[in-house]
Amino acid sequence: MLTAQTVVGIGASAGGLNALQLLLAALPTKTGLAFVVVQHLAPDQPSILPELLQRSTILPVLPAAQGLKLLADHIYVNVPNHSLTIVDGCCLLSPPSQPHTKWQPIDQLFCSLALGYQQQSVGVVLSGMGADGSAGLAAIQAAGGFTLAQQPATALFAAMPEHAIAAGVVDKIAAADQLATALQQHSSLKNSPQLSGQTQRLRMSAEPIVATPDNALLQPILQILQQQTKHDFSQYKPSTLQRRIERRMMIHHQTELADYIQLLQKNPQEAELLFKELLIGVTGFFRDAAVWQQLSDKVLPELLQSRQQQKQLRAWVVGCSTGEEAYTLAMCLIEATEAAALGSGSPDAASPVSWQIFASDLSADAIATARRGIYPLSIADTVSEARLARFFKRQQQGYQIKTEIRDMVLFAQHNVLQAPPFTRLDLISCRNLLIYFDAALQRKLLPLFHYALRPAGVLLLGSSETVGRDSHLFTPIDGRLRLFVRQDLHQDRQQDRRQQQSRNSAQLIQSFPPLSTLIKDAIVTPVSPANANPDSLQHAADQLLLQVYAPAAVVVNPDGDIIYISGRTGKYLEPAAGKANWNIHAMARDGLRGPLSTVLKKAAAQTTALQFPGLEIQQDGAVQRVDVTVQALAQPAALQGLVLIVFRDVAVQRQGNRRGSKAGSEKADAQELAKCLDEMQSLREEARLGREELQSANEELQSTNEELQSTNEELTTSKEEMQSMNEELQTINGEMQSKLDDLALAQSDLKNLLNSIEIAILFLDQDLNVRRYTNRAARIINLRDSDVGRPLSDLTSSLQYPQLHQDALQTLQTLVFSEKQIETSDKRRFTVRIMPYRRLDNVIDGVVITFLELNAGTPLLAQIVD
Structure with a gap:
């Protein structure tokens, strides 16, 4: 047997059994390919998938075993509750690395094929639910392999092929049986002498x-x-x-x-x-873990220590592809910044240093994917659970990067070979991009990176890249991990000047002194009614003085409703049009309404009077200045809780005395300033109260949102568990359906066999009820289809054998065969044999009665029965 040079990984889930059978049935006998099948199987149920697939193909179908070497023209099938990967051409079985609902066994197989077989790897995605297989196909495509997917319209469950097609990682889309033709053509082209000669000329x-x-x-x-x-x-x-x-x-x-x-x-x-x-987009989170560990433990802390005076640090990820590299850097930067703050002894204080990451790539599709920030569930293999919980949000089909990480990164379509670079950078990550450029282009890019970095900036290259002849530009921090620091060739005075200007600008802080009120406290004593006789001269004089010479005043309740009016208030209050409304907010003239509305809210909490000097009101086209005093009343008890508002006219200064006019003007300006300051203070207080209310409402909404998010996560988890269980049940159902088909076929074969030998046979269960019979038995005992399940004692027959029921019962009890020769009413003779019915598990489950007619053919029939 030849070792396989090209390996085809086939992934399927719910509804995939039929697609697998169609694909394998269409394969020729000689393909030169090895096939590895991974299906979502129930972890605690045995699988008969190899036996089911073997019926559809003449190629050997084997369950995967540890260390089993892959041979050409063989099919290998995964086993339950194990990950199947291919390492050095052999099967490697391992326990699942993730919980069952997050497990992506198809992606794991495809990624191992891409790593081990590169251009010789092939990935096929068939019917199934979820998105398993898409990330693996991307890895195979990036490695130069061949990727295929079942036509969604022909799949019982189209989610898996649709997701792979939408991701743009599928080279060929066809029905399951047509995929076999595409695989054969791919294998033939790989071994084509014309293509080999062409490739040789290219090389x-x-x-x-x-x-x-x-x-x-x-x-x-x-x-x-x-x-x-x-x-x-x-x-x-x-x-x-x-x-x-x-x-x-x-x-x-x-x-x-x-x-x-x-x-x-x-x-x-x-x-x-x-x-x-x-535009090769091979990337991943925390690729080359040792590099990121060194970056987090040593390089970034030292960089932060040397950049303490800067408020913002800048980084550039060149060739970011779909964003994993940029987001990985962002996570490491956040962790390093927090660790530096913790080491400084102020972990609770906000970090004064912020990061801005520029991430660029030539591919617009890759940039669009990076901006979305949604990645498959398989990233859980490389991202720790703590980081997944902190930096990602779990979604139905994968993980989405959180806003705090997304806001740190600015993605842009950028050609590093033609467009100007980003400058004043503290870190550049350009991993596995230079390996695709020739030496001349590499010699152009490294000085460009040197120019873009600040002094002592860090350069990170890929594992197969180095600075080469430009070692005078960069000094290695860790040559093995490809970490370098910018080497200054001369004193960059302009750069120092820019840094000094930046520090000076950051120290410019504009501050506004707190506003204070200029309101003087004045106590207004309410006039108490006299106990004298109302008709006395003193009482009349008091009333006259109050009405004519005392200032106009009103008493209102906290809502502004007027309770009592004293003096002439027509200058200051005016009834509003429409229905009578005795509320001071509706009756106050322009110029008074605003201050009164503000001061009434504060008067109840004040023990002293509040004054508003020099308020201007319009009256008959003239401007009148008014001093307003507001006092909360505490005595007597009848007036407790009410507010007294007193209006006093301000005399207009004459123009005769310029000095007096100037002093009056200054006083008026001071009063106007005081009024404005007080209004500003009132507005500030209202704004503060509004902010507190909004903050309280926001906290409640945030708490409700967190509860809803927690509920949604639980529902999502339950949905994923149900989906995983549904996939497993679909797989088991497919296997059970295949078993039922086999049983139905076996039953048909048995029925045809019994009817073809023309022997009368009657099957009875443990209660001696009819279970099954042959057509010939119906001619001896009166049987029809509806008699299945009826007791033997209820049936009539042409046999002169009244002890038939008793003998059957005795055989069932003693397990001793019974054989007798019995005549029928039409003078035919039969040998009636009663035997126990023994199942395959050696359990007696009824009796079998055979009727052999004694005629010329009897010896042969008897021999058959024996």
Whole structure:
């Protein structure tokens, strides 16, 4: 047996059994491929999937076992409650790494194939619920492999193939039986001598592609790409271009490069697809964990220590793809900043340092995905539970990055080879991008990064990248992990000047002195009624003085309703139009309404009088100034809780005395200022109260929202558990349905067998009720379909055998065979044999009665029965 060079991973879930059978049934006997099938299985139920699939194909179907080597033209099936991955061409079984509802076994298989087989890996997604398989297909596609999905319209459950297709990681979409043809064509093209010769000619050009005869093979394709996409790939490594072009050729079943060039010229969409193919988006959260550990433990704390004077630090992730790298950096920066604040002894204080991360990529689709910030459930394999809980929100189909992380990152479509770089940076992460560029382009980019970084800025490269000849620009922090620090060549005075200006600007703080009121306290003593005789001269004089010479005043309740009026208040109060309304807020003239509305709210809490000097009111076209005094009444008891408002006219200054006029003007200005300040203070107080009420309402809403979010998370978890259980039940149901079909077929075979041997047989259960009979038995005992389940004693027959029921009962009790020769009413003779009915599990479950007619054929029939 030959070891498989190309491995096909097949993922299926609910409804996938039928699709698997159709696909495997359409495979030829010789494919040269090894097939690994992973289906969502119930963890606590045995699986008969290998036996069911074996009926659909002549290829050997084997359950996966630890260390089992993959052979060509063999099919391997996962086992319950185990992850199946392929390492060094062998099966590796391991317990699930996640809870059952979050487990993504198809993604795990596909990722292992992409890592181990690269271009020789193939992924197929069939019917199923959820999104398992999409991330794995993306990994296979990024590695240069071939990806397929079942046509959603032909799938019993279309969620899995639809999700993979929507993610843009599927090269071929077809019905399950047609996918077998696509796999066979892919295998044939891989081994095609024409394609092998073409690839060999491509690989002869190992230098950067320029317009020379040796590199003329790829030059037309590069020109078409530059014309249609406005991007130049001439400085990409030829090996990268070769692999991606070869992959697109295999998808279109082409073996000649000239045919593919014609396709590019005729089909602009294919040029766009090739452009996306060349933008390799291999990324993930916390990829190369040792790098991020070193960055968090040492590099970032030292960078924060050296940048204490800066209020904001800037980072740039070059070639961010779908955003995982940028968000990983953001999480590490937050943790490092919090650790620095904790080490400073003020963990509760807000960190004075903020981060701004710029993340750029050439692919608009990748940038759109990064901005959405939604990632599959499989990220739980690389992101810790603590980080998942803090930085992500669980959704139905995956995890979404939280707002605090999303706001730190600015995503932009950016061509690092053509557009100006971001500058004044403290950190640049450019991982696994330089490996796709030739040496000349790398020598251009590294000085660009040096220019963009501030002094002592950090540069992070990929595991296969280095600064090379530019070691004078960057000094290694950890060469093994590809961490470098910017090396200053000379004193950058302009940079220092900018930093000094930034610090000075940050220290400019505009402050406004607190406003204070200029209201003087004045006590207004209410006039108590005299106990003298109302008709006395003193009482009359008091009343006259109050009406004529005392200032106008009103007594109101806390709501502003007028209780009592003293003096002439017509200058200050005016009845409102419409229905009579004795509320001071409705009757106050313009200029008084606002201050009265404000002061009445505060008067109840004051023990002293509140004064508003110099208020202006309009009366008959003239402006009148009025001093208003407001006093809460506490004595006598009858007036307790009420408010007294006193109005006093202010005399108008004459123009004769300029000095007096000037002093009066200054006094009026002071009064106006006092009024404005008091109004401002009142507005501030109202605003403060409003903020407190809004804050209280916001806290209540936030608490309610948290409760609803908690309930929603519980419902989501329950839904995921039900969905997972439903998938398992669908798988079990498919296997049970297959068993039922087999049983129905076996029953049909048994019935045809019994009827074909023409022996009268009667089956009885433990209660001697009719269970089954042959057609020939119905001619001896009067039986029909409705008699199934009837007692034997209720049936009539042509046999002269009244002890038949008794003998059957005795055989059931003693397990001793009974055999007698009995005549019928029409003088025929039968050998009646009564035997116990023994099941496969060795349990007696009734009796079997056979009737052999004694005639010329009897010896042969008897021999058959014996």
